[in-house]
Amino acid sequence: MADDPKPNEATSLIKLSDHRALTRDSIVERGLRDLTRYLHVQDAEESINKAFSFFKQSRYEDAIAVCDSGLEMDARDSLLLHVLLQIKGASLVKQHKYNDGLQCIDRALEIDPTNPHCLELRNQVVRAYGPIEKSKAQARSSKPKVLVVDEPAIADTLVIILNQSGFDAVAVYTGTAAVECVHKARFDIIISEVIMPDMNGIEVAIRIRQSHPESKIVLWSGPNAAKRARLQGHEFEILDKPVPPQHLLAKLRTYTNSLGFEIQTQARILVVNDEESVRLSICQVLSSKGYQCCAAAGGLDAIRLLEHQEIDLVLHDLLNPQMDGISLLMSLREKFPDTPVVVVTAIDDVDAARACFQNGASGYVRLPLDIDQLLAAVRRALETRSRANS
Amino acid sequence: MHVPVKSRRPEEAELAKKFEELEALQSRLADLEFQLVTLRLELADFERIYCAKVGPVYAELDEVEALIAERIAKSKPHDTKAVKDAQAARMRAEESRQAATEALATPAQPTRSDSLRDLYRVAAKTLHPDLSRDDADRKIRERLMTEANLAYEKGDESRLRAILEEYESSPDTVRGDDVAAELVRVIRRISLAKRRIQQVETEINEIKGSELFKLKTLVDDGTRTGKDVLGEMVERLKQQVESRRGYLGNLRDE
Numbered sequence: 012m013a014d015d016p017k018p019n020e021a022t023s024l025i026k027l028s029d030h031r032a033l034t035r036d037s038i039v040e041r042g043l044r045d046l047t048r049y050l051h052v053q054d055a056e057e058s059i060n061k062a063f064s065f066f067k068q069s070r071y072e073d074a075i076a077v078c079d080s081g082l083e084m085d086a087r088d089s090l091l092l093h094v095l096l097q098i099k100g101a102s103l104v105k106q107h108k109y110n111d112g113l114q115c116i117d118r119a120l121e122i123d124p125t126n127p128h129c130l131e132l133r134n135q136v137v138r139a140y141g142p143i144e145k146s147k148a149q150a151r152s153s154k155p156k157v158l159v160v161d162e163p164a165i166a167d168t169l170v171i172i173l174n175q176s177g178f179d180a181v182a183v184y185t186g187t188a189a190v191e192c193v194h195k196a197r198f199d200i201i202i203s204e205v206i207m208p209d210m211n212g213i214e215v216a217i218r219i220r221q222s223h224p225e226s227k228i229v230l231w232s233g234p235n236a237a238k239r240a241r242l243q244g245h246e247f248e249i250l251d252k253p254v255p256p257q258h259l260l261a262k263l264r265t266y267t268n269s270l271g272f273e274i275q276t277q278a279r280i281l282v283v284n285d286e287e288s289v290r291l292s293i294c295q296v297l298s299s300k301g302y303q304c305c306a307a308a309g310g311l312d313a314i315r316l317l318e319h320q321e322i323d324l325v326l327h328d329l330l331n332p333q334m335d336g337i338s339l340l341m342s343l344r345e346k347f348p349d350t351p352v353v354v355v356t357a358i359d360d361v362d363a364a365r366a367c368f369q370n371g372a373s374g375y376v377r378l379p380l381d382i383d384q385l386l387a388a389v390r391r392a393l394e395t396r397s398r399a400n401s
Numbered sequence: 402m403h404v405p406v407k408s409r410r411p412e413e414a415e416l417a418k419k420f421e422e423l424e425a426l427q428s429r430l431a432d433l434e435f436q437l438v439t440l441r442l443e444l445a446d447f448e449r450i451y452c453a454k455v456g457p458v459y460a461e462l463d464e465v466e467a468l469i470a471e472r473i474a475k476s477k478p479h480d481t482k483a484v485k486d487a488q489a490a491r492m493r494a495e496e497s498r499q500a501a502t503e504a505l506a507t508p509a510q511p512t513r514s515d516s517l518r519d520l521y522r523v524a525a526k527t528l529h530p531d532l533s534r535d536d537a538d539r540k541i542r543e544r545l546m547t548e549a550n551l552a553y554e555k556g557d558e559s560r561l562r563a564i565l566e567e568y569e570s571s572p573d574t575v576r577g578d579d580v581a582a583e584l585v586r587v588i589r590r591i592s593l594a595k596r597r598i599q600q601v602e603t604e605i606n607e608i609k610g611s612e613l614f615k616l617k618t619l620v621d622d623g624t625r626t627g628k629d630v631l632g633e634m635v636e637r638l639k640q641q642v643e644s645r646r647g648y649l650g651n652l653r654d655e
Contacts (some may be wrong), residue, residue: 036612038456038500039448043616046634050619162482206477208470208486211651236476 055081055091062098071102078102090194093122097129104136112136121197123222134382154179155267156196160189160203160215169202172256178263186210193219198226200266202259205232205240205249213240216247227266278393279303283313283327283339284355289378293326293355296382297389310334310342317347324392326376329356329363337370344371351392355385412580419587423532426594431526433601438521440608442513442554447617452504454631458638460497465645467494472652511556520561524549528568531597534586541568 058081065074078099082092100115116133120126157173157180159166166182173180178200183189186207193201201219205212216228230240231250240249250259280302284290287308294304305322307313309331316322325343329336336354343352353374354367364375373395374388467490474480474487528546533539545564552560608614623630 038452038459038497039613039616041459042451042455042634043612043619045637046616046619046630049634049637162480164482206473208473208483211648214648233477 052091055095059091059094059098062095062102066098066102066105069105071105074102075099075106090123093119093126093129096122097126097132101132104132109136122195155199155263156180157200157202157263158183158189158192158198160184160186160201160207160212162204165204169256169259172260173263178267186212186215189215190218193223193226197223200227200229200263202229202231205230205236213243213245213247217245229262278323279305280324280326280389281313281316281322282306283308283310283325283331285309285328285331289328289355289380292380293385296380296385300386302389310336310339313339314342314346317343317350322347322350323396324389325350325352326355326389327352329354329358329367337366340367340370340372349396351396353388353392355380410580412584416580416584416587419584419591423587423591423594426591426598427526427529427532430529430532430594430598430601431522433598433605434525434529435518435522437601437605437608438525438550438553439518440605440614444608444611444613444617446509447620448613449504449507449509451616451620451631452500453507455634455638456497456501456504458635458642460494460501462638462642462645463490463494463497465642465649467491469645469649469652472649476652513553513556514558517553517556517558517561520558520565521549521553524553524561524565527565529594529597531593532590534590 058077062074062077062081065071065077078095081095082099096115096119100112100119103109103112103115106112113133113136116129116136119129120133123129155178157178159169159173159180159182161169161182161184163182163184166184170180170182181192183192186203187209189201189203190210192198201216203212203215207215212230212232216230219226219228228247229250230247231237231252231254232240234251237249237251250262280297282290282293282297282304283306284293285308290306290308294306297304305316307316310327311334313325313327317325327336327339331339334342336356340352340354343350351373352371353376354364354372355376355378356363357378359377367375373392376385376388467487470483470487470490474483477483524546528542528549530539530542530546533542545568549561549564552558552564620630
């Protein structure tokens with residue numbers, strides 16, 4: 012009897028063998044997942060090469076078809092997706108389908124907002140073909156986007172606080188997820204724990220900085236880890252946990268102000284230009300950034316509007332049939348000394364610019380429109396006004 | 402001189418027709434059984450090769466992940482989540498290590514020649530238990546089919562040939578004279594063959610829907626275009642292991 016296997020031993024042997032089968036299944040499942048992902052990326056790379064070759068041969072229809080099939084494959088690699096969208100956008104523009112092309116370029120820019128080729132392409136299209144329908148990228152949320160990378164309990168709580176305070180925040184719980192997330196969407200601020208299971212917070216910050224140099228990155232951790240991280244000598248700000256929410260919010264607001272989130276202030280801007288297309292395109296750019304816009308065709312109309320409405324900033328041109336730019340500028344300085352004025356003109360002349368500044372202009376932006384230059388001038392003028400008022 | 406012509410009775414004609422039908426079903430069933438066994442053996446072989454090649458690298462990766470999780474848990478002793486994560490990572494590393502060890506210990510399958518495959522196909526057709534005439538025949542077939550499967554699995558061609566000879570020389574294989582009884586038996590065998598064909602087709606479809614089969618298909622596709630897919634997978638995983646080792650080193654330095 013002693014040599015007979017006991018029933019419970021037999022059962023445990025069965026369980027062990029089932030368990031082994033399960034672990035093998037798990038390795039097979041992981042292998043299939045990894046390999047499928049890798050092959051998708053390879054397919055997408057192949058599509059890019061093919062599409063680019065068609066584009067170079069001016070076979071735009073073929074290039075678009077290849078891009079479409081590549082985009083359908085769900086490459087799961089946002090950078091490859093970005094390139095496919097860029098080639099498709101450029102092909103559509105070559106076929107004179109400007110709005111569709113611009114939509115593709117804007118989708119590509121959502122993935123990589125600082126890509127110089129894409130930005131250049133977009134500017135070229137806008138400059139060459141004038142005002143264009145409001146595209147998806149322009150219509151995106153103007154709340155500051157925040158990515159919180161921390162363990163679930165902390166990240167989820169912080170996201171609730173931030174969303175209640177006028178931010179558009181999302182949480183992820185690992186470094187890898189954070190890096191994937193910033194490849195898919197643009198974030199203005201990233202708050203990350205230093206110690207994480209898969210990746211050091213500093214490594215996450217460095218990777219994000221490489222692809223999104225404009226994003227503000229704040230690291231935080233317990234006092235010891237924060238101290239050690241500070242000793243590593245890098246540029247990132249590191250906060251000691253626990254950070255009271257009001258302190259964190261105050262800090263984030265200083266960032267959003269420096270990032271130029273005009274939606275917070277909702278400044279009202281008057282655009283004065285006798286050319287309707289220029290007026291409209293300037294208004295579109297400013298509206299997409301959260302400013303409230305109104306427009307006037309000339310100096311006299313502008314003054315009437317200013318007398319009845321609260322305006323934070325005036326953008327006007329120099330060559331206006333109703334009133335010349337310098338006269339309007341002088342008149343505005345006299346009647347509305349607190350309202351800054353930025354001159355937007357096609358005149359590329361140092362003397363004209365000097366005359367404008369001497370008569371109180373806060374900025375001078377040349378046409379054709381450079382969106383970044385315009386926005387920078389608007390921000391500067393509003394900041395100066397806000398400082399003067401406070 | 403008038404030579405009398407022996408005409409077939411209707412039941413004999415029906416029996417001949419049913420035998421033809423049974424013959425066709427036997428061939429189809431034998432092909433399907435062969436396909437099923439081949440699929441199972443090929444998949445078992447692929448699983449062994451895959452687990453032996455890729456399993457140890459996954460085990461290594463999981464080991465490094467477990468060390469990282471344990472290191473983090475050590476630096477945050479009051480963080481219950483970090484401690485739980487470390488325990489889960491250690492368990493997973495242990496499981497992966499076991500799976501890899503087991504895969505390495507599994508013996509390789511013998512090579513199967515074309516003549517062995519043909520012989521097995523004949524055996525499946527001749528010995529299939531669902532094609533038996535009666536209970537006595539079924540018992541013989543069941544025993545011999547099990548032995549034939551084993552011989553095929555081991556790649557033992559001479560044994561498979563001997564099994565077939567044994568069945569064909571068996572006195573039970575001789576057909577009786579009673580046409581009516583034979584007709585009933587054939588109809589039963591046809592019904593059984595049809596049912597088994599359905600079962601085998603279902604099993605084949607289930608296997609083809611498995612993750613292991615999908616993985617094998619991807620690897621085979623790569624091989625056809627001259628790629629060593631498993632080798633490339635191992636290389637990528639090794640790079641991942643190296644990168645994670647680097648991270649572990651940084652954690653230790655902190």
